[in-house]
Amino acid sequence: MFSRWKKAHPPPRSADGLAVRVGAATDVGQVRSENQDALGVFPEEEPRLFVVCDGMGGHQDGGLASRVAVQALAEAFAAAPPPLAHRLKHAVESANAAVWQRSDSNGDGRRMGTTCTVLGIGEGRVVLAHVGDSRAYRVTDAALEQVSEDHTVAAEMQATGVLTATEAARHPRRHALTRALGTAPHVEVLIRDLGPPRDGDKFLLCSDGLAPVDHPEVLRVARDYEPQEAAEWLVAQANAGGGPDNITVVIVEVAATE
Numbered sequence: 001m002f003s004r005w006k007k008a009h010p011p012p013r014s015a016d017g018l019a020v021r022v023g024a025a026t027d028v029g030q031v032r033s034e035n036q037d038a039l040g041v042f043p044e045e046e047p048r049l050f051v052v053c054d055g056m057g058g059h060q061d062g063g064l065a066s067r068v069a070v071q072a073l074a075e076a077f078a079a080a081p082p083p084l085a086h087r088l089k090h091a092v093e094s095a096n097a098a099v100w101q102r103s104d105s106n107g108d109g110r111r112m113g114t115t116c117t118v119l120g121i122g123e124g125r126v127v128l129a130h131v132g133d134s135r136a137y138r139v140t141d142a143a144l145e146q147v148s149e150d151h152t153v154a155a156e157m158q159a160t161g162v163l164t165a166t167e168a169a170r171h172p173r174r175h176a177l178t179r180a181l182g183t184a185p186h187v188e189v190l191i192r193d194l195g196p197p198r199d200g201d202k203f204l205l206c207s208d209g210l211a212p213v214d215h216p217e218v219l220r221v222a223r224d225y226e227p228q229e230a231a232e233w234l235v236a237q238a239n240a241g242g243g244p245d246n247i248t249v250v251i252v253e254v255a256a257t258e
């Protein structure tokens, strides 16, 4: 019976023998009037691409920056040659140029920018590309392991030993970005190879609007629930915790199909 069912409904197959399930949710939160976060999920592409951007700028510029970034990034990624790390670097640099040019064409001196946290899965690798203070985590049974860096004044002072973790967490410039997309003609992109994708791997990308939910709870929900259910529940919990900022969560789960 079971084998017949399997024959009639084979698991989704792809060239690399992996099935990737994704959950995604975004919300304006309880305080802001506009959602300036943007996300992109492309689980059917080869390689697969997942993006979270948190825009900033006056008026509606932040929302424009994050949307321009996601679109430019996806287009450049699709057209870029392998290897995956090069595709991602090229795509983020292209997104930077697109936001920078759009910002410049305002003509009124206003500047906009966005964070950009990207996961690529394909060519036998999982690779992170990252700029800003949105976050990427690897979700394991035991821990939520941050695989991105926070490109903020306080985090970089902590990394060089100027501040302790406690001091950094309270520092007035803990949210001030040292790198963003679209604020200069060139951007330094963090590229991190996270190794070959393995059965059961799970990754979470989020904007800083998820901060009201503490780490043990993020771990529990991301680990124990199906990705879409988990993403929606985490956004709901950030809202229940006051929703001070726009909230975006993308959860990616890898499974072997053979």
Ligand code: MN
Pocket (backbone or CB within 6 Å): 054, 207, 208, 209, 245, 246
């Ligand atoms: Mn934010």
